[in-house]
Amino acid sequence: MEGIYGVFVFIIGSILGSFFNLCIFRIPSEESIVFPPSNCPKCKSNIKKYDLIPIISYLILRGKCRNCSEKVSIQYPLIELLTGILFTIIYLYFGFSVELFLYLVLVSVLIITSVIDINTGYIYERVSLVGIIAGVVFIVYKYISSGEMLTYILGGVAAGGIIAIIILLTNGMGWGDAEVAFLCGLFLGLSSSILMIFLSIVLGGIGASILLVFGKKSRKDAIPFAPYISIGGLIALLYGEGIVKAFLSYYGLY
Ligand SMILES: [Zn+2]
Structure with a gap:
């Protein structure tokens, strides 16, 4: 079935x-x-x-x-x-499930925002806003159904915050990237959000190197980062818990 x-x-x-x-x-x-x-x-x-x-x-x-x-x-x-x-x-x-419906809204927002970012280099607030609203609904639902809420709020703040710090230090990303990281974090909770940021930076580095090697981009070009946050976010959504647990137990922390 x-x-x-x-x-x-x-x-x-x-x-x-x-x-x-x-x-x-x-x-x-x-x-x-x-x-x-x-x-x-x-x-x-x-x-x-x-x-x-x-x-x-x-x-x-x-x-x-x-x-x-x-x-x-x-x-x-x-x-x-x-x-x-x-x-x-x-x-x-x-x-x-209710979660499924909200995750599908998240994926939809990520697809639209990532492809627009690839095509134009811009992230549009009204697309991000749909994801943020869905994220808030998700948190409210989680609170009602399981009493959990704090980890999702912290996930959003941590993911958006780390990207914001990178923007302030390096100028390498745009505020739209912080919005996308923030809205993903609302769905992921704290540990999966940190995993998402880690994955997106690694994948972004690999992606940028490939584009540089093949001469598609020069060192000065801004790379669209939303697609990497989206891929990192999806991996973290599907496998985050398992990856974080494996990582912690490897270091004897779990
Ligand atoms: Zn025609």
Whole structure:
């Protein structure tokens, strides 16, 4: 049964992913994400309902607009696929629960914010705000259901705070990165938040080195950091407890 629900969650994820594509392209240009409906950026023709099937429509149309044959960015099916896969992984891990719904909001915010950061180098407050609101709802729910609250507040403060200190010392990141770290921390609790920051800095270092080696970026270019916080945050969400325990017991602390 879980497999059938998994497929269902994947389909929901990929449909939402196609809405996230719209957000990713429209938020930086200050366009409405509600109106007008999806259209071709070149010929402006509205995309037909039957051409809006996530991933499949792209394959059927071979990545071209049905009306004018303008190439459609590969980013569209990739975001749909990524959203479907991440939604399914998180569902399989947490099962149907209130937490699952809030984690899916978190993942959605991270996908939109990371891809906009990669495309434009900017992080938009209204995207982060959705994540912060979901984080506050998550904390309230945790408090009601288990009495736990402090670790999540500390997680947000610690994650946002560490990035803020890095910004003040090095100028290497932007305040948007601190917002993203803060909102992830609200969901993770203190120890997983610290793990997330550690992972994101390591992954960011590796990513930046690769881009430097292949000459895609120079030393002066700012690297978009939100994707690394997001990857670190997702690893910490799924495996944080286990990794932190293994680490502590290795040093005889647990
Ligand atoms: Zn067109």
